[in-house]
Amino acid sequence: MLIFTIRRLLLAIPTLLFISFIIFLVVTLAPSDPTANLPLTIPPEVKQKIRESLGLGQPLPVRYFKWLWQFVYIEPAHYLNQAFGFSIDTGQRILSWQTRSPVMDIISQRMPQTLWVVGTSYVVAILIAVPIGVISAYKQYSWFDQIGTFISMIGFSVPTFFTGVLLIVIFSVHLGWFPSIYDTTHSVTDWDSFVVQVKQMIMPTFVLALANAAQLSRFMRASMLDNLSQDYVRTARAKGLQEKTVLLVHVLRNSMIPVITVIALGIPNIFGSAIITEQVFKVNGIGQLLIIAIQGGDVPTVQTITFIFAILIVLFNLLADILYGVFDPRIRYD
Amino acid sequence: MPETAIAAPEALLRVEDLKIHFPIYDGLFRRKVGDVKAVDGVSFEIKRGETLGLVGESGCGKSTTGRAVLRLYDPTAGAVNFEDRDIASLPANEMRAMRPRMQMIFQDPQASLNPRMTVGAIIAEPLMEHTKMSAGERKDKVAELLDQVGLSRDFINRFPHEFSGGQRQRIGIARALALDPDLIVCDEPIAALDVSIQAQVVNLLEDLQHRLGLTYLFISHDLSMVRHIADRVAVMYLGKIMELAPMGKLFASPRHPYTQALLSAVPVADPKIEANRKRVILTGDVPSPANPPEGCVFCTRCPLAKKTNDKRCFTIPPEWREIEQDQFVACHLAE
Numbered sequence: 001m002l003i004f005t006i007r008r009l010l011l012a013i014p015t016l017l018f019i020s021f022i023i024f025l026v027v028t029l030a031p032s033d034p035t036a037n038l039p040l041t042i043p044p045e046v047k048q049k050i051r052e053s054l055g056l057g058q059p060l061p062v063r064y065f066k067w068l069w070q071f072v073y074i075e076p077a078h079y080l081n082q083a084f085g086f087s088i089d090t091g092q093r094i095l096s097w098q099t100r101s102p103v104m105d106i107i108s109q110r111m112p113q114t115l116w117v118v119g120t121s122y123v124v125a126i127l128i129a130v131p132i133g134v135i136s137a138y139k140q141y142s143w144f145d146q147i148g149t150f151i152s153m154i155g156f157s158v159p160t161f162f163t164g165v166l167l168i169v170i171f172s173v174h175l176g177w178f179p180s181i182y183d184t185t186h187s188v189t190d191w192d193s194f195v196v197q198v199k200q201m202i203m204p205t206f207v208l209a210l211a212n213a214a215q216l217s218r219f220m221r222a223s224m225l226d227n228l229s230q231d232y233v234r235t236a237r238a239k240g241l242q243e244k245t246v247l248l249v250h251v252l253r254n255s256m257i258p259v260i261t262v263i264a265l266g267i268p269n270i271f272g273s274a275i276i277t278e279q280v281f282k283v284n285g286i287g288q289l290l291i292i293a294i295q296g297g298d299v300p301t302v303q304t305i306t307f308i309f310a311i312l313i314v315l316f317n318l319l320a321d322i323l324y325g326v327f328d329p330r331i332r333y334d
Numbered sequence: 335m336p337e338t339a340i341a342a343p344e345a346l347l348r349v350e351d352l353k354i355h356f357p358i359y360d361g362l363f364r365r366k367v368g369d370v371k372a373v374d375g376v377s378f379e380i381k382r383g384e385t386l387g388l389v390g391e392s393g394c395g396k397s398t399t400g401r402a403v404l405r406l407y408d409p410t411a412g413a414v415n416f417e418d419r420d421i422a423s424l425p426a427n428e429m430r431a432m433r434p435r436m437q438m439i440f441q442d443p444q445a446s447l448n449p450r451m452t453v454g455a456i457i458a459e460p461l462m463e464h465t466k467m468s469a470g471e472r473k474d475k476v477a478e479l480l481d482q483v484g485l486s487r488d489f490i491n492r493f494p495h496e497f498s499g500g501q502r503q504r505i506g507i508a509r510a511l512a513l514d515p516d517l518i519v520c521d522e523p524i525a526a527l528d529v530s531i532q533a534q535v536v537n538l539l540e541d542l543q544h545r546l547g548l549t550y551l552f553i554s555h556d557l558s559m560v561r562h563i564a565d566r567v568a569v570m571y572l573g574k575i576m577e578l579a580p581m582g583k584l585f586a587s588p589r590h591p592y593t594q595a596l597l598s599a600v601p602v603a604d605p606k607i608e609a610n611r612k613r614v615i616l617t618g619d620v621p622s623p624a625n626p627p628e629g630c631v632f633c634t635r636c637p638l639a640k641k642t643n644d645k646r647c648f649t650i651p652p653e654w655r656e657i658e659q660d661q662f663v664a665c666h667l668a669e
Contacts, residue, residue: 230445231440231441231442231445231446232445232447232448232449234440234446235446235447235506236448236459238404238406238433238437238438239433239459239463239509240430240431240432240433240434240463240513241430241459241460241463242430243426245463253450254448254449257450327450328449328450329449329450329493329495330493330495
């Protein structure tokens with residue numbers, strides 16, 4: 001297993017290099033201009049000078065390798081210097097064109113918001129989806145199953161920007177129960193502020209959880225149905241086990257194998273899928289940062305965030321494969 | 335169909351007029367439109383220590399009967415008396431308490447073992463559920479069971495997929511034996527195995543029967559294997575028993591035309607005899623159990639019914655009659 005993991009990590013390096021290059025090309029060749037948002041009163045020569053000062057005058061390969069060097073050497077070295085007091089010689093860190101501050105710093109400022117909202121929603125989604133999937137499969141075609149299927153279809157097909165706005169209209173505008181804007185400056189210090197935090201998290205969390213749970217519960221149901229009809233379930237019943245044991249120990253454990261993979265693969269996706277929800281609820285997370293950076297033509301920021309997504313996807317793919325081997329004794333990576 | 339015979343006192347299992355119908359739902363609103371009559375009025379009994387062979391072609395309801403005997407299906411009608419206790423109508427909890435007495439060996443040794451459990455866990459699980467053994471005692475018992483079925487004790491921590499088909503079936507047998515059952519339903523235990531392994535497993539089953547005094551319901555479509563292991567044989571066709579007789583009588587003088595056809599399909603090892611042997615070739619397909627023929631279920635393919643063109647065959651279900659001592663047959667024409 002260890003050798004498999006190391007081999008896969010080594011293989012991930014060329015993959016990621018290739019991805020980074022594609023991202024670089026797509027972002028750089030897009031006809032966006034970082035100076036487009038500047039006031040029209042600034043003369044074109046000055047704008048040209050600004051562009052050159054951002055490094056846009058250099059040839060494409062130079063720009064790519066500069067960014068790559070910054071990402072794989074300067075940023076980690078800087079982190080090591082800060083964390084352990086090393087004094088590795090570093091150069092210029094990746095700077096956002098919009099704010100002129102290091103992109104990594106902005107990301108680490110924004111990460112907690114995204115992790116709180118998105119992470120919680122994913123946990124909630126799993127907690128909802130697994131029981132629904134189990135019961136739907138166990139009582140296939142029952143009322144519970146039909147309703148579960150219907151809600152899943154809604155979760156699947158209705159986009160988050162619609163459910164989000166709908167919830168805001170109902171619960172913020174009409175009922176006034178929850179705030180429509182997520183206050184990122186709010187800090188939890190005592191019980192009351194904790195309640196406020198929970199209140200402002202409920203709607204974005206629910207919107208994301210609905211979308212994720214819809215998909216997961218379908219996987220769970222299908223996987224349970226697959227296993228419920230297997231012979232070993234009949235064996236378990238013939239052993240005279242309680243129905244609860246048959247279902248939760250035998251069937252559920254086997255059914256979780258593919259579902260865990262899906263869950264692991266879905267984790268990097270939630271960062272991407274949260275972009276719209278963060279925008280709707282004004283959560284100052286990674287997704288919102290990405291949107292602003294795209295609008296502002298902020299190439300280093302867009303490139304860095306997108307590449308981090310790519311790394312997450314590659315890593316969680318690997319994690320899914322490893323988990324498969326851990327949970328399914330029939331799979332061996334030797 | 336009337337009851338098979340007068341219940342002998344030593345009968346361990348007495349099945350009376352067992353019916354298992356699976357509903358068919360169809361149409362826009364999934365209304366019930368009919369039944370698949372998988373088992374339709376089956377009666378037999380098994381004496382303690384005896385092996386009853388249950389044979390018939392695919393889809394005739396043998397496995398369904400076997401599963402219903404253990405209440406893995408709920409019977410639509412009829413009784414399954416295990417030591418004079420009707421388990422067909424027991425509440426789920428009392429049924430569960432009865433399970434240690436009756437076990438099953440399944441057809442597919444790969445699919446019937448939980449892939450995520452080790453051999454030790456698979457065999458020990460029923461002990462955990464039904465006995466108060468300590469972990470150490472359980473481990474000893476599992477090791478003893480592995481010995482009994484001829485597997486090494488070192489296999490205890492391995493997973494089912496690491497074994498060959500024959501070994502897996504041995505694990506299945508050890509699992510079935512774990513609670514010292516009286517009755518074991520063997521649901522085609524050798525059908526999924528290599529021919530070279532089949533004899534081993536059948537001999538193991540025989541050996542265990544002698545040592546532990548087990549009673550078997552041995553379901554198979556392999557007539558030569560049934561001949562080897564069974565004391566009495568019941569022949570099923572389309573959810574009904576056609577003929578029930580002691581093994582010797584059935585193979586020496588089959589009375590039902592279906593039994594005759596089945597037996598004539600078994601090849602003879604001598605090529606001279608084989609070349610001149612007259613075979614009864616059945617024509618046509620087995621009718622759908624959702625829509626069985628009127629009269630005798632076998633009438634659509636019965637050579638005798640075709641030859642004599644007897645009206646009774648096509649209109650009246652045949653009586654279950656004792657044609658000779660201990661030999662029962664459901665046929666109007668059999669003599």
